Amino acid sequence: MSKTIVVTSGKGGVGKSTVACFLGAKICEFGKRVIVCDLDFGLNNLDIVMGVEEKVVYDLGDAIEGRCRASQALIECPSVKNLYLLSSSHTENSNLSGQNIKLLFEGLKTHFDYVIFDCPAGIDVGFHRAVCACNEAIVVVTPFLSSLRDADKVLSILRSYKLKDIKLVVNMARGDLMAVGECISIKEVENLLKTPVIGVIPADDNILISSNCYLDNSTPSGKAFYKLARSYISGKTKYFDPSKKYVGIIGSIRRGLKKIV
Ligand SMILES: Nc1ncnc2c1ncn2[C@@H]1O[C@H](COP(=O)(O)OP(=O)(O)OP(=O)(O)O)[C@@H](O)[C@H]1O
Numbered sequence: 001m002s003k004t005i006v007v008t009s010g011k012g013g014v015g016k017s018t019v020a021c022f023l024g025a026k027i028c029e030f031g032k033r034v035i036v037c038d039l040d041f042g043l044n045n046l047d048i049v050m051g052v053e054e055k056v057v058y059d060l061g062d063a064i065e066g067r068c069r070a071s072q073a074l075i076e077c078p079s080v081k082n083l084y085l086l087s088s089s090h091t092e093n094s095n096l097s098g099q100n101i102k103l104l105f106e107g108l109k110t111h112f113d114y115v116i117f118d119c120p121a122g123i124d125v126g127f128h129r130a131v132c133a134c135n136e137a138i139v140v141v142t143p144f145l146s147s148l149r150d151a152d153k154v155l156s157i158l159r160s161y162k163l164k165d166i167k168l169v170v171n172m173a174r175g176d177l178m179a180v181g182e183c184i185s186i187k188e189v190e191n192l193l194k195t196p197v198i199g200v201i202p203a204d205d206n207i208l209i210s211s212n213c214y215l216d217n218s219t220p221s222g223k224a225f226y227k228l229a230r231s232y233i234s235g236k237t238k239y240f241d242p243s244k245k246y247v248g249i250i251g252s253i254r255r256g257l258k259k260i261v
């Protein structure tokens, strides 16, 4: 039985699509089969992040409305074995309900271990549709108050859905600021939102320059996503600590250099 996970946040631009794609890609490194489904109908961009924009023939709407089989709408990511995209529709219509999406995935779930839904920003109809189709949620936050406040609202709505599990991923974490207490710590995030953190992803330019959803495990964000995937699969949380390289004498030199840059 596969897990269906919605990646949401409330606030826009905090890294939902990034987390959905790279978490999916790293889960595949553990020999699992994963579908990432783009449910951001207005501003969909997962096909570009996964490097398959030229290959999209059918989308979610086509699969739901019977113009193709669900399996025909899946596109395998060229650089990550067993990672598939189901692209979002470009137009809204009443058939694209959470219930219909859930039904569509009932058929696909037997062939996949994880289905990850990328949710649009906000708490409108697109959010509710995505949450309806899932049984677990990841709320992506950045360690800044504006993001945490929006996440708090989202969490209170998610709790009313009675999902099996709700976890936080702290994205764009600044290790240099965390090391000297100039930024909200992971423990503070957990306490403020009363929800456990399952992963911490550093702010890392490798994410911006990566192509086809590939992140090497030698990069800070590659390591962090690998740990997030391992925590998800094993159920034992062990997250990346972005502040580690900024403590001690060498760490203070690194912090100084980062300020100059
Ligand atoms: N940890 C990170 N380090 C550096 N850049 C990042 C990181 N996470 C995300 N980004 C970049 O931030 C931008 C926004 O990320 P993304 O599109 O994933 O956010 P989103 O929450 O899905 O946005 P939207 O609400 O518009 O759907 C992208 O350019 C992405 O590459």
Ligand SMILES: [Mg+2]
Pocket: 016, 017, 018, 040, 118, 119
């Ligand atoms: Mg997005």
